[in-house]
Amino acid sequence: MAIVLNAFTSYVGDLLKQVADDELTLLLGVSGDIASLDDRxxxxxxxxxxxxxRRITDESVQGWVRKLKDAMYEATDILDLCHLKAMQRGGSSGEVGCLGPLLFCLRNPVFAHDIGSRIKALNARLDAISKSASAFSFLKLEAYEDMTPAARRRNAAADRKTDPVLERSAVVGEKIEEDTRTLVGRLTANSNLTMAPAIMVFAVVDAGGIGKTMLAKKVLNHEAIQERFDKKIWLSVTQDVNELYN
Structure with missing residues:
Protein backbone atom coordinates (compact mmCIF):
# COMPACT_ATOMS: atom_id res chain seq x y z
CA MET A 1 0.00 0.00 0.00
CA ALA A 2 2.74 2.43 1.00
CA ILE A 3 4.68 1.64 -2.19
CA VAL A 4 1.65 2.41 -4.40
CA LEU A 5 0.88 5.68 -2.63
CA ASN A 6 4.50 6.80 -2.65
CA ALA A 7 4.89 5.98 -6.35
CA PHE A 8 1.72 7.86 -7.30
CA THR A 9 2.73 10.82 -5.16
CA SER A 10 6.10 10.97 -6.93
CA TYR A 11 4.39 10.69 -10.31
CA VAL A 12 1.99 13.54 -9.57
CA GLY A 13 4.83 15.67 -8.23
CA ASP A 14 6.78 15.25 -11.46
CA LEU A 15 3.60 15.91 -13.45
CA LEU A 16 3.04 19.15 -11.54
CA LYS A 17 6.46 20.42 -12.59
CA GLN A 18 5.61 19.77 -16.24
CA VAL A 19 2.17 21.36 -15.88
CA ALA A 20 3.73 24.58 -14.62
CA ASP A 21 5.23 25.18 -18.09
CA ASP A 22 2.21 23.93 -20.02
CA GLU A 23 0.01 26.87 -21.08
CA LEU A 24 -2.74 24.73 -22.59
CA THR A 25 -3.22 22.78 -19.38
CA LEU A 26 -3.36 26.00 -17.40
CA LEU A 27 -6.09 27.31 -19.71
CA LEU A 28 -8.09 24.13 -19.17
CA GLY A 29 -8.13 24.84 -15.43
CA VAL A 30 -6.84 21.51 -14.21
CA SER A 31 -3.48 22.60 -12.82
CA GLY A 32 -5.13 23.65 -9.54
CA ASP A 33 -6.72 20.22 -9.17
CA ILE A 34 -3.39 18.53 -9.81
CA ALA A 35 -1.70 20.75 -7.21
CA SER A 36 -4.45 19.85 -4.71
CA LEU A 37 -3.98 16.18 -5.52
CA ASP A 38 -0.25 16.52 -4.86
CA ASP A 39 -0.90 18.16 -1.46
CA ARG A 40 -3.37 15.49 -0.38
CA ARG A 54 -2.06 0.41 13.90
CA ARG A 55 -4.40 -1.36 11.51
CA ILE A 56 -3.02 -4.73 12.65
CA THR A 57 -4.97 -4.52 15.91
CA ASP A 58 -7.60 -1.84 15.23
CA GLU A 59 -10.49 -2.77 12.95
CA SER A 60 -11.57 0.84 12.52
CA VAL A 61 -8.10 1.76 11.25
CA GLN A 62 -8.29 -1.22 8.91
CA GLY A 63 -11.43 0.35 7.43
CA TRP A 64 -9.66 3.69 6.96
CA VAL A 65 -6.69 2.07 5.22
CA ARG A 66 -9.12 0.12 3.02
CA LYS A 67 -10.78 3.36 1.89
CA LEU A 68 -7.38 4.83 1.02
CA LYS A 69 -6.48 1.68 -0.88
CA ASP A 70 -9.72 1.91 -2.89
CA ALA A 71 -8.89 5.53 -3.72
CA MET A 72 -5.48 4.44 -5.00
CA TYR A 73 -7.20 1.86 -7.20
CA GLU A 74 -9.22 4.74 -8.66
CA ALA A 75 -5.99 6.68 -9.23
CA THR A 76 -4.44 3.79 -11.14
CA ASP A 77 -7.68 3.44 -13.12
CA ILE A 78 -7.26 7.05 -14.25
CA LEU A 79 -3.73 6.30 -15.45
CA ASP A 80 -4.88 3.13 -17.22
CA LEU A 81 -7.62 5.12 -18.94
CA CYS A 82 -5.06 7.67 -20.10
CA HIS A 83 -2.87 4.91 -21.49
CA LEU A 84 -5.86 3.57 -23.40
CA LYS A 85 -6.87 6.96 -24.78
CA ALA A 86 -3.30 7.66 -25.85
CA MET A 87 -3.21 4.37 -27.73
CA GLN A 88 -6.57 5.11 -29.35
CA ARG A 89 -5.27 8.45 -30.57
CA GLY A 90 -2.29 6.69 -32.06
CA GLY A 91 0.22 8.59 -29.93
CA SER A 92 3.73 7.38 -30.54
CA SER A 93 5.46 5.58 -27.69
CA GLY A 94 8.05 8.34 -27.63
CA GLU A 95 5.42 11.05 -27.29
CA VAL A 96 3.54 9.29 -24.53
CA GLY A 97 6.76 8.33 -22.75
CA CYS A 98 7.98 11.90 -22.80
CA LEU A 99 4.80 13.52 -21.54
CA GLY A 100 3.40 10.73 -19.42
CA PRO A 101 -0.06 9.29 -20.15
CA LEU A 102 -1.88 11.68 -17.83
CA LEU A 103 -0.31 14.81 -19.26
CA PHE A 104 -0.87 13.43 -22.77
CA CYS A 105 -4.62 13.30 -22.09
CA LEU A 106 -4.73 16.70 -20.41
CA ARG A 107 -3.15 18.27 -23.49
CA ASN A 108 -5.91 16.86 -25.68
CA PRO A 109 -9.21 18.79 -25.40
CA VAL A 110 -11.12 15.65 -26.39
CA PHE A 111 -10.00 13.89 -23.20
CA ALA A 112 -9.12 16.75 -20.86
CA HIS A 113 -12.64 17.35 -19.51
CA ASP A 114 -13.24 13.68 -18.67
CA ILE A 115 -9.84 13.20 -17.03
CA GLY A 116 -10.07 16.55 -15.22
CA SER A 117 -13.46 15.56 -13.81
CA ARG A 118 -12.04 12.27 -12.56
CA ILE A 119 -9.14 14.06 -10.86
CA LYS A 120 -11.57 16.46 -9.19
CA ALA A 121 -13.67 13.53 -7.93
CA LEU A 122 -10.53 11.78 -6.66
CA ASN A 123 -9.56 14.95 -4.80
CA ALA A 124 -12.95 15.04 -3.08
CA ARG A 125 -12.56 11.39 -2.11
CA LEU A 126 -9.05 11.90 -0.71
CA ASP A 127 -10.19 15.03 1.11
CA ALA A 128 -12.85 13.02 2.94
CA ILE A 129 -10.29 10.34 3.80
CA SER A 130 -7.87 12.99 5.10
CA LYS A 131 -10.55 14.58 7.29
CA SER A 132 -11.60 11.23 8.76
CA ALA A 133 -7.95 10.57 9.67
CA SER A 134 -8.18 13.23 12.39
CA ALA A 135 -10.32 10.86 14.46
CA PHE A 136 -7.38 8.46 14.79
CA SER A 137 -4.69 11.02 15.75
CA PHE A 138 -2.16 9.40 13.45
CA LEU A 139 1.47 10.26 14.06
CA LYS A 140 3.55 11.66 11.24
CA LEU A 141 6.53 9.50 10.48
CA GLU A 142 9.12 11.99 11.71
CA ALA A 143 7.18 12.48 14.96
CA TYR A 144 7.12 8.75 15.63
CA GLU A 145 10.83 8.41 14.85
CA ASP A 146 11.62 11.23 17.33
CA MET A 147 9.84 9.48 20.20
CA THR A 148 11.92 7.79 22.87
CA PRO A 149 11.83 3.96 22.99
CA ALA A 150 9.78 4.11 26.22
CA ALA A 151 7.26 6.47 24.64
CA ARG A 152 6.99 4.18 21.62
CA ARG A 153 6.21 1.23 23.88
CA ARG A 154 3.51 3.21 25.70
CA ASN A 155 2.07 4.35 22.38
CA ALA A 156 2.07 0.80 21.04
CA ALA A 157 0.41 -0.48 24.21
CA ALA A 158 -2.33 2.14 23.90
CA ASP A 159 -2.87 1.21 20.26
CA ARG A 160 -3.42 -2.44 21.13
CA LYS A 161 -6.15 -1.73 23.68
CA THR A 162 -9.55 -2.65 22.29
CA ASP A 163 -13.16 -2.11 23.27
CA PRO A 164 -16.15 -4.48 22.94
CA VAL A 165 -18.10 -2.21 20.56
CA LEU A 166 -18.91 -4.12 17.38
CA GLU A 167 -19.00 -2.22 14.09
CA ARG A 168 -21.27 -4.47 12.07
CA SER A 169 -20.52 -2.64 8.82
CA ALA A 170 -16.93 -3.89 9.08
CA VAL A 171 -17.92 -7.57 9.44
CA VAL A 172 -17.77 -9.52 6.20
CA GLY A 173 -17.48 -13.17 5.20
CA GLU A 174 -19.35 -16.37 5.98
CA LYS A 175 -16.43 -17.96 7.84
CA ILE A 176 -16.60 -15.52 10.75
CA GLU A 177 -20.34 -16.13 11.06
CA GLU A 178 -19.75 -19.88 11.16
CA ASP A 179 -16.99 -19.56 13.75
CA THR A 180 -19.19 -17.28 15.85
CA ARG A 181 -22.02 -19.81 15.89
CA THR A 182 -19.60 -22.60 16.85
CA LEU A 183 -18.10 -20.70 19.79
CA VAL A 184 -21.47 -19.43 21.03
CA GLY A 185 -22.81 -22.97 20.86
CA ARG A 186 -19.96 -24.28 23.01
CA LEU A 187 -20.25 -21.48 25.54
CA THR A 188 -24.00 -22.00 25.96
CA ALA A 189 -24.00 -25.80 25.76
CA ASN A 190 -24.52 -26.25 29.54
CA SER A 191 -28.18 -25.29 29.94
CA ASN A 192 -28.50 -26.66 33.49
CA LEU A 193 -28.33 -23.45 35.52
CA THR A 194 -28.86 -25.27 38.85
CA MET A 195 -25.44 -26.87 38.62
CA ALA A 196 -22.24 -24.99 39.38
CA PRO A 197 -21.02 -23.91 35.93
CA ALA A 198 -17.69 -25.29 34.79
CA ILE A 199 -14.96 -22.85 33.90
CA MET A 200 -14.56 -22.83 30.16
CA VAL A 201 -11.64 -21.20 28.38
CA PHE A 202 -11.46 -20.90 24.60
CA ALA A 203 -8.34 -19.51 22.94
CA VAL A 204 -8.52 -17.94 19.48
CA VAL A 205 -5.08 -18.21 17.92
CA ASP A 206 -3.91 -16.98 14.52
CA ALA A 207 -1.68 -14.44 12.78
CA GLY A 208 -2.01 -10.72 13.55
CA GLY A 209 -4.72 -8.83 11.67
CA ILE A 210 -6.64 -11.99 10.72
CA GLY A 211 -9.78 -11.01 12.66
CA LYS A 212 -9.45 -12.61 16.10
CA THR A 213 -10.66 -9.48 17.92
CA MET A 214 -13.61 -9.12 15.57
CA LEU A 215 -14.60 -12.74 16.24
CA ALA A 216 -14.37 -12.19 20.01
CA LYS A 217 -16.58 -9.09 19.71
CA LYS A 218 -19.19 -10.98 17.71
CA VAL A 219 -19.29 -13.75 20.31
CA LEU A 220 -19.60 -11.26 23.19
CA ASN A 221 -22.40 -9.33 21.46
CA HIS A 222 -24.31 -12.41 20.31
CA GLU A 223 -27.93 -12.55 21.53
CA ALA A 224 -27.48 -16.03 23.04
CA ILE A 225 -24.50 -14.86 25.11
CA GLN A 226 -26.34 -11.73 26.24
CA GLU A 227 -29.29 -13.85 27.42
CA ARG A 228 -27.26 -16.70 28.92
CA PHE A 229 -24.81 -14.71 31.08
CA ASP A 230 -25.76 -12.02 33.59
CA LYS A 231 -22.25 -10.61 33.81
CA LYS A 232 -19.93 -10.09 30.88
CA ILE A 233 -16.48 -8.48 31.04
CA TRP A 234 -14.30 -7.31 28.16
CA LEU A 235 -10.67 -7.14 29.28
CA SER A 236 -7.93 -5.78 27.02
CA VAL A 237 -4.39 -6.75 28.02
CA THR A 238 -1.46 -5.71 25.86
CA GLN A 239 1.74 -7.65 25.35
CA ASP A 240 3.71 -5.28 27.58
CA VAL A 241 1.42 -5.47 30.60
CA ASN A 242 1.62 -2.32 32.71
CA GLU A 243 -1.03 -1.38 35.25
CA LEU A 244 -0.65 2.27 34.28
CA TYR A 245 -1.67 1.65 30.69
CA ASN A 246 -4.02 -1.36 30.87
Whole structure:
Protein backbone atom coordinates (compact mmCIF):
# COMPACT_ATOMS: atom_id res chain seq x y z
CA MET A 1 0.00 0.00 0.00
CA ALA A 2 2.74 2.43 1.00
CA ILE A 3 4.68 1.64 -2.19
CA VAL A 4 1.65 2.41 -4.40
CA LEU A 5 0.88 5.68 -2.63
CA ASN A 6 4.50 6.80 -2.65
CA ALA A 7 4.89 5.98 -6.35
CA PHE A 8 1.72 7.86 -7.30
CA THR A 9 2.73 10.82 -5.16
CA SER A 10 6.10 10.97 -6.93
CA TYR A 11 4.39 10.69 -10.31
CA VAL A 12 1.99 13.54 -9.57
CA GLY A 13 4.83 15.67 -8.23
CA ASP A 14 6.78 15.25 -11.46
CA LEU A 15 3.60 15.91 -13.45
CA LEU A 16 3.04 19.15 -11.54
CA LYS A 17 6.46 20.42 -12.59
CA GLN A 18 5.61 19.77 -16.24
CA VAL A 19 2.17 21.36 -15.88
CA ALA A 20 3.73 24.58 -14.62
CA ASP A 21 5.23 25.18 -18.09
CA ASP A 22 2.21 23.93 -20.02
CA GLU A 23 0.01 26.87 -21.08
CA LEU A 24 -2.74 24.73 -22.59
CA THR A 25 -3.22 22.78 -19.38
CA LEU A 26 -3.36 26.00 -17.40
CA LEU A 27 -6.09 27.31 -19.71
CA LEU A 28 -8.09 24.13 -19.17
CA GLY A 29 -8.13 24.84 -15.43
CA VAL A 30 -6.84 21.51 -14.21
CA SER A 31 -3.48 22.60 -12.82
CA GLY A 32 -5.13 23.65 -9.54
CA ASP A 33 -6.72 20.22 -9.17
CA ILE A 34 -3.39 18.53 -9.81
CA ALA A 35 -1.70 20.75 -7.21
CA SER A 36 -4.45 19.85 -4.71
CA LEU A 37 -3.98 16.18 -5.52
CA ASP A 38 -0.25 16.52 -4.86
CA ASP A 39 -0.90 18.16 -1.46
CA ARG A 40 -3.37 15.49 -0.38
CA UNK A 41 -1.14 12.61 -1.44
CA UNK A 42 1.87 14.00 0.40
CA UNK A 43 -0.20 14.59 3.53
CA UNK A 44 -1.53 11.02 3.47
CA UNK A 45 1.96 9.69 2.85
CA UNK A 46 3.11 11.35 6.07
CA UNK A 47 0.68 9.38 8.24
CA UNK A 48 0.42 6.10 6.31
CA UNK A 49 3.28 4.43 8.21
CA UNK A 50 1.47 4.91 11.52
CA UNK A 51 -1.86 3.82 9.99
CA UNK A 52 -0.30 0.63 8.61
CA UNK A 53 1.19 -0.12 12.03
CA ARG A 54 -2.06 0.41 13.90
CA ARG A 55 -4.40 -1.36 11.51
CA ILE A 56 -3.02 -4.73 12.65
CA THR A 57 -4.97 -4.52 15.91
CA ASP A 58 -7.60 -1.84 15.23
CA GLU A 59 -10.49 -2.77 12.95
CA SER A 60 -11.57 0.84 12.52
CA VAL A 61 -8.10 1.76 11.25
CA GLN A 62 -8.29 -1.22 8.91
CA GLY A 63 -11.43 0.35 7.43
CA TRP A 64 -9.66 3.69 6.96
CA VAL A 65 -6.69 2.07 5.22
CA ARG A 66 -9.12 0.12 3.02
CA LYS A 67 -10.78 3.36 1.89
CA LEU A 68 -7.38 4.83 1.02
CA LYS A 69 -6.48 1.68 -0.88
CA ASP A 70 -9.72 1.91 -2.89
CA ALA A 71 -8.89 5.53 -3.72
CA MET A 72 -5.48 4.44 -5.00
CA TYR A 73 -7.20 1.86 -7.20
CA GLU A 74 -9.22 4.74 -8.66
CA ALA A 75 -5.99 6.68 -9.23
CA THR A 76 -4.44 3.79 -11.14
CA ASP A 77 -7.68 3.44 -13.12
CA ILE A 78 -7.26 7.05 -14.25
CA LEU A 79 -3.73 6.30 -15.45
CA ASP A 80 -4.88 3.13 -17.22
CA LEU A 81 -7.62 5.12 -18.94
CA CYS A 82 -5.06 7.67 -20.10
CA HIS A 83 -2.87 4.91 -21.49
CA LEU A 84 -5.86 3.57 -23.40
CA LYS A 85 -6.87 6.96 -24.78
CA ALA A 86 -3.30 7.66 -25.85
CA MET A 87 -3.21 4.37 -27.73
CA GLN A 88 -6.57 5.11 -29.35
CA ARG A 89 -5.27 8.45 -30.57
CA GLY A 90 -2.29 6.69 -32.06
CA GLY A 91 0.22 8.59 -29.93
CA SER A 92 3.73 7.38 -30.54
CA SER A 93 5.46 5.58 -27.69
CA GLY A 94 8.05 8.34 -27.63
CA GLU A 95 5.42 11.05 -27.29
CA VAL A 96 3.54 9.29 -24.53
CA GLY A 97 6.76 8.33 -22.75
CA CYS A 98 7.98 11.90 -22.80
CA LEU A 99 4.80 13.52 -21.54
CA GLY A 100 3.40 10.73 -19.42
CA PRO A 101 -0.06 9.29 -20.15
CA LEU A 102 -1.88 11.68 -17.83
CA LEU A 103 -0.31 14.81 -19.26
CA PHE A 104 -0.87 13.43 -22.77
CA CYS A 105 -4.62 13.30 -22.09
CA LEU A 106 -4.73 16.70 -20.41
CA ARG A 107 -3.15 18.27 -23.49
CA ASN A 108 -5.91 16.86 -25.68
CA PRO A 109 -9.21 18.79 -25.40
CA VAL A 110 -11.12 15.65 -26.39
CA PHE A 111 -10.00 13.89 -23.20
CA ALA A 112 -9.12 16.75 -20.86
CA HIS A 113 -12.64 17.35 -19.51
CA ASP A 114 -13.24 13.68 -18.67
CA ILE A 115 -9.84 13.20 -17.03
CA GLY A 116 -10.07 16.55 -15.22
CA SER A 117 -13.46 15.56 -13.81
CA ARG A 118 -12.04 12.27 -12.56
CA ILE A 119 -9.14 14.06 -10.86
CA LYS A 120 -11.57 16.46 -9.19
CA ALA A 121 -13.67 13.53 -7.93
CA LEU A 122 -10.53 11.78 -6.66
CA ASN A 123 -9.56 14.95 -4.80
CA ALA A 124 -12.95 15.04 -3.08
CA ARG A 125 -12.56 11.39 -2.11
CA LEU A 126 -9.05 11.90 -0.71
CA ASP A 127 -10.19 15.03 1.11
CA ALA A 128 -12.85 13.02 2.94
CA ILE A 129 -10.29 10.34 3.80
CA SER A 130 -7.87 12.99 5.10
CA LYS A 131 -10.55 14.58 7.29
CA SER A 132 -11.60 11.23 8.76
CA ALA A 133 -7.95 10.57 9.67
CA SER A 134 -8.18 13.23 12.39
CA ALA A 135 -10.32 10.86 14.46
CA PHE A 136 -7.38 8.46 14.79
CA SER A 137 -4.69 11.02 15.75
CA PHE A 138 -2.16 9.40 13.45
CA LEU A 139 1.47 10.26 14.06
CA LYS A 140 3.55 11.66 11.24
CA LEU A 141 6.53 9.50 10.48
CA GLU A 142 9.12 11.99 11.71
CA ALA A 143 7.18 12.48 14.96
CA TYR A 144 7.12 8.75 15.63
CA GLU A 145 10.83 8.41 14.85
CA ASP A 146 11.62 11.23 17.33
CA MET A 147 9.84 9.48 20.20
CA THR A 148 11.92 7.79 22.87
CA PRO A 149 11.83 3.96 22.99
CA ALA A 150 9.78 4.11 26.22
CA ALA A 151 7.26 6.47 24.64
CA ARG A 152 6.99 4.18 21.62
CA ARG A 153 6.21 1.23 23.88
CA ARG A 154 3.51 3.21 25.70
CA ASN A 155 2.07 4.35 22.38
CA ALA A 156 2.07 0.80 21.04
CA ALA A 157 0.41 -0.48 24.21
CA ALA A 158 -2.33 2.14 23.90
CA ASP A 159 -2.87 1.21 20.26
CA ARG A 160 -3.42 -2.44 21.13
CA LYS A 161 -6.15 -1.73 23.68
CA THR A 162 -9.55 -2.65 22.29
CA ASP A 163 -13.16 -2.11 23.27
CA PRO A 164 -16.15 -4.48 22.94
CA VAL A 165 -18.10 -2.21 20.56
CA LEU A 166 -18.91 -4.12 17.38
CA GLU A 167 -19.00 -2.22 14.09
CA ARG A 168 -21.27 -4.47 12.07
CA SER A 169 -20.52 -2.64 8.82
CA ALA A 170 -16.93 -3.89 9.08
CA VAL A 171 -17.92 -7.57 9.44
CA VAL A 172 -17.77 -9.52 6.20
CA GLY A 173 -17.48 -13.17 5.20
CA GLU A 174 -19.35 -16.37 5.98
CA LYS A 175 -16.43 -17.96 7.84
CA ILE A 176 -16.60 -15.52 10.75
CA GLU A 177 -20.34 -16.13 11.06
CA GLU A 178 -19.75 -19.88 11.16
CA ASP A 179 -16.99 -19.56 13.75
CA THR A 180 -19.19 -17.28 15.85
CA ARG A 181 -22.02 -19.81 15.89
CA THR A 182 -19.60 -22.60 16.85
CA LEU A 183 -18.10 -20.70 19.79
CA VAL A 184 -21.47 -19.43 21.03
CA GLY A 185 -22.81 -22.97 20.86
CA ARG A 186 -19.96 -24.28 23.01
CA LEU A 187 -20.25 -21.48 25.54
CA THR A 188 -24.00 -22.00 25.96
CA ALA A 189 -24.00 -25.80 25.76
CA ASN A 190 -24.52 -26.25 29.54
CA SER A 191 -28.18 -25.29 29.94
CA ASN A 192 -28.50 -26.66 33.49
CA LEU A 193 -28.33 -23.45 35.52
CA THR A 194 -28.86 -25.27 38.85
CA MET A 195 -25.44 -26.87 38.62
CA ALA A 196 -22.24 -24.99 39.38
CA PRO A 197 -21.02 -23.91 35.93
CA ALA A 198 -17.69 -25.29 34.79
CA ILE A 199 -14.96 -22.85 33.90
CA MET A 200 -14.56 -22.83 30.16
CA VAL A 201 -11.64 -21.20 28.38
CA PHE A 202 -11.46 -20.90 24.60
CA ALA A 203 -8.34 -19.51 22.94
CA VAL A 204 -8.52 -17.94 19.48
CA VAL A 205 -5.08 -18.21 17.92
CA ASP A 206 -3.91 -16.98 14.52
CA ALA A 207 -1.68 -14.44 12.78
CA GLY A 208 -2.01 -10.72 13.55
CA GLY A 209 -4.72 -8.83 11.67
CA ILE A 210 -6.64 -11.99 10.72
CA GLY A 211 -9.78 -11.01 12.66
CA LYS A 212 -9.45 -12.61 16.10
CA THR A 213 -10.66 -9.48 17.92
CA MET A 214 -13.61 -9.12 15.57
CA LEU A 215 -14.60 -12.74 16.24
CA ALA A 216 -14.37 -12.19 20.01
CA LYS A 217 -16.58 -9.09 19.71
CA LYS A 218 -19.19 -10.98 17.71
CA VAL A 219 -19.29 -13.75 20.31
CA LEU A 220 -19.60 -11.26 23.19
CA ASN A 221 -22.40 -9.33 21.46
CA HIS A 222 -24.31 -12.41 20.31
CA GLU A 223 -27.93 -12.55 21.53
CA ALA A 224 -27.48 -16.03 23.04
CA ILE A 225 -24.50 -14.86 25.11
CA GLN A 226 -26.34 -11.73 26.24
CA GLU A 227 -29.29 -13.85 27.42
CA ARG A 228 -27.26 -16.70 28.92
CA PHE A 229 -24.81 -14.71 31.08
CA ASP A 230 -25.76 -12.02 33.59
CA LYS A 231 -22.25 -10.61 33.81
CA LYS A 232 -19.93 -10.09 30.88
CA ILE A 233 -16.48 -8.48 31.04
CA TRP A 234 -14.30 -7.31 28.16
CA LEU A 235 -10.67 -7.14 29.28
CA SER A 236 -7.93 -5.78 27.02
CA VAL A 237 -4.39 -6.75 28.02
CA THR A 238 -1.46 -5.71 25.86
CA GLN A 239 1.74 -7.65 25.35
CA ASP A 240 3.71 -5.28 27.58
CA VAL A 241 1.42 -5.47 30.60
CA ASN A 242 1.62 -2.32 32.71
CA GLU A 243 -1.03 -1.38 35.25
CA LEU A 244 -0.65 2.27 34.28
CA TYR A 245 -1.67 1.65 30.69
CA ASN A 246 -4.02 -1.36 30.87
Missing amino acids: LRSLNDILADAER
